[in-house]
Amino acid sequence: MTVRYKEIADRLRAFRLGSGLSADEIAKRVGISRTALYRFEKGELAKIETLEKLSELLGVSMPTLLGVGIEYMPSAVSYFERMRQFEETAEHIIALSGPVSFLLASDRFLDLLETVLKESLPTDLPDRDKFVAQVDRIIEILHQRKVTYRRRRPGILNLISAREIRRFVQSGFIGNPSITGDLLEERRALARAEVEHFANVVEEQAIGVQIGLVTESLPHTHFQIFRMADTKMLTLSPFRLGEQPNIRLGVAMITSASEAISLHEKVVNEMWRGAIKGPAAAALLRSLVSVDGQQAAPAATEVSSKPLAETIVRDPRSDKKSPRRIRPAQE
Numbered sequence: 646m647t648v649r650y651k652e653i654a655d656r657l658r659a660f661r662l663g664s665g666l667s668a669d670e671i672a673k674r675v676g677i678s679r680t681a682l683y684r685f686e687k688g689e690l691a692k693i694e695t696l697e698k699l700s701e702l703l704g705v706s707m708p709t710l711l712g713v714g715i716e717y718m719p720s721a722v723s724y725f726e727r728m729r730q731f732e733e734t735a736e737h738i739i740a741l742s743g744p745v746s747f748l749l750a751s752d753r754f755l756d757l758l759e760t761v762l763k764e765s766l767p768t769d770l771p772d773r774d775k776f777v778a779q780v781d782r783i784i785e786i787l788h789q790r791k792v793t794y795r796r797r798r799p800g801i802l803n804l805i806s807a808r809e810i811r812r813f814v815q816s817g818f819i820g821n822p823s824i825t826g827d828l829l830e831e832r833r834a835l836a837r838a839e840v841e842h843f844a845n846v847v848e849e850q851a852i853g854v855q856i857g858l859v860t861e862s863l864p865h866t867h868f869q870i871f872r873m874a875d876t877k878m879l880t881l882s883p884f885r886l887g888e889q890p891n892i893r894l895g896v897a898m899i900t901s902a903s904e905a906i907s908l909h910e911k912v913v914n915e916m917w918r919g920a921i922k923g924p925a926a927a928a929l930l931r932s933l934v935s936v937d938g939q940q941a942a943p944a945a946t947e948v949s950s951k952p953l954a955e956t957i958v959r960d961p962r963s964d965k966k967s968p969r970r971i972r973p974a975q976e
Contacts, residue, residue, distance in 0.1 A: 648790065653711060653712065654688040655730045656709070656712065656716065657686055659676070659722075660703040660720075662725050662782060662786075663718070663721075663723030664703050664720075664936050665722075665778065669677045671702060671703075675698045675699055677695060685699075690797045696710060702789070714902075715898050715899065715900045716898065716900070719896045720779075721783060721893070724897040725783055725787065725790070727880070729789055729790045731871040731873070732793050732794060732797070732871070733791075733797075735871040735872060736873060737802070738801050739801075739804075739869060739870040739913055740802070740867075740869055741864065742804070742805060742867055742887075743798045743886075743889075744809040744810045744812070744813035744840070744887050744888045745888070746856075748801060748842075749856075750842070753838065753842075754793065755787065755788070758787070758886060759781075759784045760820075763820065764819065764821040765892070765893075766780075766820075768837045787802070798852070800853040801853065801854050801855065802854045802913070802916065802917070804856075804859055804863070804913065804916050804920060805857070805858050805859065806863045807929065808862070810858075810930065812888055812889075813902055814833065814837055814933055815833075816836070817829055817835070817836050818887070818888075819831030820859050836888075840933060844928075844931050847926050849925040850923070855922075856929050858921045859917070859919070867881070868882070868909055870910065870913070878906075879899070880897065883897065892910025
């Protein structure tokens with residue numbers, strides 16, 4: 646097995662950030678200097694005894710740290726840092742996401758995201774301050790990811806769930822379901838604006854950006870496939886940034902196993918064939934925001950029996966346009 650020291654270094658940094666421990670504290674407890682720790686995170690060779698001490702302190706197995714098999718990540722901070730690392734070299738990204746794909750989201754979405762993520766933390770959560778600090782770290786990483794994407798512009802194929810879009814519009818961009826009144830209406834307006842943003846992205850047809858709107862049920866676990874020049878990486882994550890955000894519970898998994906990647910690529914191909922694309926997708930997104938020209942109803946129970954307005958879509962098997970009635974998702 647070829648040892649890739651840079652990849653070990655990237656994992657070490659991700660798990661170090663996810664631990665919440667400072668570089669000074671980790672170095673002291675392992676018995677090395679902070680400078681040595683930073684050198685390891687840049688890909689310099691470390692003794693196996695030192696790596697064993699680091700893996701024990703960071704609560705990660707040696708196989709995971711060395712990249713043998715599947716990487717397991719119980720920390721959202723570690724997971725999003727690994728995403729940032731992959732995006733530094735990825736040439737193409739396939740994303741099965743919720744209602745909002747982060748890299749394509751508006752600046753307005755990122756501006757409010759910190760507030761929403763902190764709202765999602767229960768007020769009586771033990772060690773809540775620790776999780777608030779994690780949100781700050783996640784936002785910092787997400788800003789870095791945005792900068793990297795805008796600098797490199799890798800190709801993106803993004804599959805979005807129409808059902809989750811509808812729920813996002815109805816619930817609003819919130820982190821806590823107890824939000825009511827004027828604030829809730831404001832957040833619903835922000836959710837509608839974000840969906841409108843994605844409709845505009847679809848219409849722009851920018852080079853390298855492909856968006857497909859899937860109307861059937863999607864897997865509950867979102868995944869991404871990163872294609873680099875010499876490898877592919879598959880990530881599966883319970884962590885969510887948009888509708889019903891979650892940055893606290895669950896375990897993300899990362900693998901380069903060819904069988905796992907191949908199976909997920911087949912799933913993507915199947916969903917992409919049936920997805921609504923282009924002007925029809927933009928029209929459907931706008932129909933999810935507005936029903937018969939009116940503001941989308943605020944509660945799922947109020948709209949579950951109402952069909953959406955007819956949207957003109959193009960049948961991929963025909964050159965003719967025909968009306969298709971898009972019915973509301975059954976939750």
